[in-house]
Structure formats: C-alpha cells, structure tokens
Amino acid sequence: MPLGRGFGVLWSANALSNLADGIAFVSMPLLAAMMTDDPRLVAGLATMYALIRLLVALPIGVWVDRFDRRTLLVTANLLRGGALLVLAATIQLGAPSLVALYATMAVVGTLESMADNAAVAILPSLVRKEQLDTANSRVAAVQLVVDEFAGPPLGGLLFALAAAAPVFAMGGLWAVAGLIALALPIRRSRPTTASVRTSVYKEAREGIIWLARHRVVGALAIIGALASVGYMLPFSILVLFASDNLGLDGTGYGLLLAFSALGGLLGSFLAPRLRSVLGYRWAIVASLALGAATLIGLAFTENAIIAGVLLALYILHAVVWNICSLSLRQRLVPDGLLGRVGGAARVLGLLGLALGSALGGILGVADLATPVLVGGVVFAVCCAVAAVTLRGDLEGTQVA
Missing domain, CATH: 1.20.1250.20 (MFS general substrate transporter like domains)
Structure with missing residues (x-):
C-alpha cells in the first residue's frame, strides 16, 4: 500500500x-x-x-x-x-x-x-x-x-x-x-504567538489533564506504564537468567536476542492485519495475553530453544501492542495536543521501566525465574485492564 x-x-x-x-x-x-x-x-x-x-x-x-x-x-x-x-x-x-x-x-x-x-x-x-x-x-x-x-x-x-x-x-x-x-512539509499544528503563549508548565499540565480525562487514551497510558514494569522485570536480569537457567554463554545470549528480534519483524507484518480482523480492543488484549503466556512459560523452562521461541513470541506481542496503541492514540488525540499527551505518556512509561528494573534486581536475588514469572503476571493484569477499559467505539471515543 x-x-x-x-x-x-x-x-x-x-x-x-x-x-x-x-x-x-x-x-x-x-x-x-x-x-x-x-x-x-x-x-x-x-x-x-x-x-x-x-x-x-x-x-x-x-x-x-x-x-x-x-x-x-x-x-x-x-x-x-x-x-x-x-x-x-x-x-x-x-x-x-x-x-x-x-x-x-x-x-x-x-x-x-x-x-x-x-x-x-x-x-x-x-x-x-x-x-x-x-x-x-x-x-x-x-x-x-x-x-x-x-x-x-x-x-x-x-x-x-x-x-x-x-x-x-x-x-x-x-x-x-x-x-x-528537510523534504517533509512544513505544517504548524496550532497557531501560537508570544501574546497568547502560556508557560511550559501550564501547557504541559493541559496535556496531562487531557490524558487523565480521556477514557481510552488514559487507559492506554496506564497499560503502557504497567507493561513497561512487566518488560523490565525479566529483561533487567535476562543475561543472568540466560547464563544460569539456560546455560548460555555470551555468544549464545547474543543469538538468543537476535532470534527473538525475528518475532518483532513478524509482529510488524501481522499488526495491521490483526487490527483489521480483530479491531483495536481484541488485538491489544490478545497481544498482552500472549506477552503474559510467554513470560510465564519462560519462567519454567531451562531449554534454550524453547526459551528462544518464547522470547520471539514475546517480542511479537510487544510490537503488535506498540503499533496498535500508538495508532489508536494518534487517531484519538487532537493534533494540537499530540506532543504533550505523548510526553505525558512517555513519562509514565519511563517510570515503569525504572520501577521494573529495580524490582527485577530485587526479586532476582532469591531466584532468577521469579522476576520473569512476576513479569508474566503483570502482563496478565494489563490484559484484564485492556479488556475492561477498551470498550465501545474506540475510534470515536471522546473524553469521558
């Protein structure tokens, strides 16, 4: 196309x-x-x-x-x-x-x-x-x-x-x-002048308030923050998990990551088709369910090949989720707020990454499989939140 x-x-x-x-x-x-x-x-x-x-x-x-x-x-x-x-x-x-x-x-x-x-x-x-x-x-x-x-x-x-x-x-x-x-078209998203422009803080607050009040986009931001926690829980200690639980050396770990990235390529190919068939709600729910299942399965395996397949499916889920959630946000957020709403959602995601990384290290002290399993549970929660909140005509949803 x-x-x-x-x-x-x-x-x-x-x-x-x-x-x-x-x-x-x-x-x-x-x-x-x-x-x-x-x-x-x-x-x-x-x-x-x-x-x-x-x-x-x-x-x-x-x-x-x-x-x-x-x-x-x-x-x-x-x-x-x-x-x-x-x-x-x-x-x-x-x-x-x-x-x-x-x-x-x-x-x-x-x-x-x-x-x-x-x-x-x-x-x-x-x-x-x-x-x-x-x-x-x-x-x-x-x-x-x-x-x-x-x-x-x-x-x-x-x-x-x-x-x-x-x-x-x-x-x-x-x-x-x-x-x-430079070859992109020049297109200002909204007219602004020095006389009407407010402080950066006040304008940022407008984006945060809009995000908090919008049922669908706000839910996507919360799910994204939780998913960031779920992602970093296992990936913060994955190199140790690969060594101790899967028996891989540095080369094997690199191959494991490279193979898992192939799942992401497949996900980028499938995402528009899944959205077309299932709609945004169920494409997102299905992708998050896949993320939960793959991490839970990974926590209980010691076979490197099975782990590679599970990680590839995990990255597939992540790409499908990212594409669907981003496209839905771009559809729903007014053009003049895209930057501020995106910035607010990014803050939540970055905080989730930091929290997940810290928790992964703490939980991994006792058992390296624990943060992987907990990451799967977090994605199961994300799946449930998506199923409950992403209802109705998503593309036409207005502020709740």
Missing part, C-alpha cells in the same frame, strides 16, 4: 536515525570502558541517559505542540550529528574525556526525545487515518532491522577499527537524517 512521499521521507530519516541508535547501543559503553575501569561510571552513562529523557519528556511535548514539527525533527537530528562529530574529533585527536562523553550523551538524550516525539506527532499529518497501522508497522520493522541486526554488529566492527569510527558514523547518520527531513 503506497503511503505517499511524505511518509517515505519520514521513514528514510527514521531508518538512518535508528541505525545510529543501534551503533550507539554497543559503541557508547565501549567508549566509556575505554576511558575508565570504574563500573559505576560505565553503568552511570546509561542511568544518566534515562534520567535525562525522563526530565525533558514534558517540556519537549510542549515544544512539539508549539512549533513546526518538521523544523524540530531536522534541528534535533542535525544537532545530534554535530555533537557526535565534535566528540569524535576529540577522540581522534587523542583527547578522550569521560566528562565530554557524559555531556554529549546528555545532549543526545534530550534531542532524541525531541526527534522521537516530533516524528510520532507528525505522522498523522502525512498519511490517512486508516493508514496509520500500516505506517507505524513499517516504521517498527525498519527500527527492528537496524536497531537489532545492523547497528550493534556494525558498531562493534567500527570500534574495533578505531575508537572514533563509530562516533563519526553516528554523527554522519544523524546529520544526513536531518537533511533528509
């Missing part, structure tokens, strides 16, 4: 941006480890990155609703590219600095939040409402390919050649993504 030139531009920019993300996933921790042998400082890079994204989510949602989203997308990618190229130059010149790495990743985390929110908010203006499921599934598919299969090995290969090589590559990819995004 052709989705138009505007979507093609957005898809291409997202593909390059996500490839840079995949390279960063491997190369940034390697750079930190090259600069320090303190595990706290190496792990702190990821912690700082997550905190930055949490802190900026609400104000960025306001900016996405205030300003032209194409301009924000272009600016975020160009500035990310510039920041990485400067960092790469310092490494190439023999002056690597952990402070510079932390500062650069703080800038990148802020700009990534801006680019992600702007891309989600601009999509409904590029395709028809009935094409949102297909459009989001194609974005999810390319993200899986470059994030899971292409980016990480490429990042490792480039780092082996030279420490600065993956950083130059990321900077170049983000810069090109920004230049490609």
Whole structure:
C-alpha cells in the first residue's frame, strides 16, 4: 500500500536515525570502558541517559505542540550529528574525556526525545487515518532491522577499527537524517504567538489533564506504564537468567536476542492485519495475553530453544501492542495536543521501566525465574485492564 512521499521521507530519516541508535547501543559503553575501569561510571552513562529523557519528556511535548514539527525533527537530528562529530574529533585527536562523553550523551538524550516525539506527532499529518497501522508497522520493522541486526554488529566492527569510527558514523547518520527531513512539509499544528503563549508548565499540565480525562487514551497510558514494569522485570536480569537457567554463554545470549528480534519483524507484518480482523480492543488484549503466556512459560523452562521461541513470541506481542496503541492514540488525540499527551505518556512509561528494573534486581536475588514469572503476571493484569477499559467505539471515543 503506497503511503505517499511524505511518509517515505519520514521513514528514510527514521531508518538512518535508528541505525545510529543501534551503533550507539554497543559503541557508547565501549567508549566509556575505554576511558575508565570504574563500573559505576560505565553503568552511570546509561542511568544518566534515562534520567535525562525522563526530565525533558514534558517540556519537549510542549515544544512539539508549539512549533513546526518538521523544523524540530531536522534541528534535533542535525544537532545530534554535530555533537557526535565534535566528540569524535576529540577522540581522534587523542583527547578522550569521560566528562565530554557524559555531556554529549546528555545532549543526545534530550534531542532524541525531541526527534522521537516530533516524528510520532507528525505522522498523522502525512498519511490517512486508516493508514496509520500500516505506517507505524513499517516504521517498527525498519527500527527492528537496524536497531537489532545492523547497528550493534556494525558498531562493534567500527570500534574495533578505531575508537572514533563509530562516533563519526553516528554523527554522519544523524546529520544526513536531518537533511533528509528537510523534504517533509512544513505544517504548524496550532497557531501560537508570544501574546497568547502560556508557560511550559501550564501547557504541559493541559496535556496531562487531557490524558487523565480521556477514557481510552488514559487507559492506554496506564497499560503502557504497567507493561513497561512487566518488560523490565525479566529483561533487567535476562543475561543472568540466560547464563544460569539456560546455560548460555555470551555468544549464545547474543543469538538468543537476535532470534527473538525475528518475532518483532513478524509482529510488524501481522499488526495491521490483526487490527483489521480483530479491531483495536481484541488485538491489544490478545497481544498482552500472549506477552503474559510467554513470560510465564519462560519462567519454567531451562531449554534454550524453547526459551528462544518464547522470547520471539514475546517480542511479537510487544510490537503488535506498540503499533496498535500508538495508532489508536494518534487517531484519538487532537493534533494540537499530540506532543504533550505523548510526553505525558512517555513519562509514565519511563517510570515503569525504572520501577521494573529495580524490582527485577530485587526479586532476582532469591531466584532468577521469579522476576520473569512476576513479569508474566503483570502482563496478565494489563490484559484484564485492556479488556475492561477498551470498550465501545474506540475510534470515536471522546473524553469521558
């Protein structure tokens, strides 16, 4: 199904941006480890990155609703590219600095939040409402390919050649993504002037209130937060689970993750078809039920092959859930609120990830299977909440 030139531009920019993300996933921790042998400082890079994204989510949602989203997308990618190229130059010149790495990743985390929110908010203006499921599934598919299969090995290969090589590559990819995004149409979501513009806090609060009052979108945000807890419970200790319970070494663990990503590709293909056949409510309920069943099954298996199949089905569920929930939110939220509502939902999701990670570590002390099992129970709760709250004509639902 052709989705138009505007979507093609957005898809291409997202593909390059996500490839840079995949390279960063491997190369940034390697750079930190090259600069320090303190595990706290190496792990702190990821912690700082997550905190930055949490802190900026609400104000960025306001900016996405205030300003032209194409301009924000272009600016975020160009500035990310510039920041990485400067960092790469310092490494190439023999002056690597952990402070510079932390500062650069703080800038990148802020700009990534801006680019992600702007891309989600601009999509409904590029395709028809009935094409949102297909459009989001194609974005999810390319993200899986470059994030899971292409980016990480490429990042490792480039780092082996030279420490600065993956950083130059990321900077170049983000810069090109920004230049490609220049071909998107300029379309301001709502007119604003200095005389009528209110404070960032007040505008962010409008998005939070709208989200809290809308029966369907609010329910999706709560389910998303719970699902984030359920996701991080097992995945925060999955590397240990794979080693102790499944008997896998580092190579086996990498293959396990790569195989599970194939389920996500299948999910991106199936999501629009499942939604068309089942409707949003039952497609979401079925996907969450699958997530619960796979994690509960994973908790009781010690067979690596069975675990791989279960994880692939789990990632399939996650992709279907994400596509359906995102498309439904894009259908229901007014254009002028997409950024702020998206920012508020992102805050809930990030808090869920942090809580799930902490709980996974605590529960895993006694038994590594426990956080996996509890994660399955959390998804069963999500399934029940979705079945109860997502009723009626979802696409026509108004504020309750």
